[in-house]
Each structure stands twice: as structure tokens, then as C-alpha cells.
Amino acid sequence: MPALTALAWDPSLEVGxxxxxxxxxxxxxxLAALAAVDDAGFPALFAAFADHLRxxxxxxxxxxxxxxxxxxxxxxxxxxxxxxxxxxxxKRLAAGNLMLARGYVREVVPEWFINHKNTMDAATxxxxxxxxx
Ligand SMILES: [Fe+2]
Ligand SMILES: [Fe+2]
Numbered sequence: 001m002p003a004l005t006a007l008a009w010d011p012s013l014e015v016g017x018x019x020x021x022x023x024x025x026x027x028x029x030x031l032a033a034l035a036a037v038d039d040a041g042f043p044a045l046f047a048a049f050a051d052h053l054r055x056x057x058x059x060x061x062x063x064x065x066x067x068x069x070x071x072x073x074x075x076x077x078x079x080x081x082x083x084x085x086x087x088x089x090x091k092r093l094a095a096g097n098l099m100l101a102r103g104y105v106r107e108v109v110p111e112w113f114i115n116h117k118n119t120m121d122a123a124t125x126x127x128x129x130x131x132x133x
Pocket of ligand 2: 057060075079116120121
């Protein structure tokens, strides 16, 4: 499977909600930056990526609550899983495991992002549109 980090942001990645799409664009750009940065610069960029990803997930949850998205608990549960996974990688990186963190942003996150965007995020955006948002 080609890595998402090999791609630039493209409008074909949009789900049709401006808040979600703006966060997704930022995530994709951060993944590309992480793939290109040297080892010395990696930890700071990873910290910024992790902070933004948590904000991105929280903003989607806020939208789901605002618009009464029925499968909110399922989407929230998946975000909780990602937050836990992210915390684990942050701890391993703080302990010096750069290779693990590089593999996470090069392979694990891009594959998760595309699948998650095409399913739960797309369904959330469609629901918000159906409710006039
Ligand atoms: Fe998302
Ligand atoms: Fe999501």
C-alpha cells in the first residue's frame, strides 16, 4: 500500500465538512513533514502532530454532539483507542525509540487515517449536512 505521506493534500480527500476537512488537511501536511524531517527535528514535530491530532479528534466529537450524530459512541470509542495508542507512542519516543515513532507516522497513522476518514468521518460529515450543517 502506498504511504499517504507520499501524497500531497488533494481535494479528493475531502469529506465535505469545512471544519473536518481543514483538520484533515493539517494532519496530512504534518505527516508529510514528519516523513521528511531529520532525527534532530523529529521529536518537536511529533509533539505538534500529537497535539493537533487530539484537537482534530475533539473538534469532530464536538460536531457530533452538536448535531446529535446517532453512532457518536462508536466514533468516540475509535478516537479513544487512537488517543491511547498515540500516548503509548509518545512515551516510547520520550524514552528514545525514534524508529517506532517514525514507523507509526509513516505507516500506521496514514493507513488508519484513510480508512477512518472514508468511513466514520465521511458518515459524520454526511449526517451534519443532512441536518443543515
Ligand atoms: Fe478526522
Ligand atoms: Fe474521526
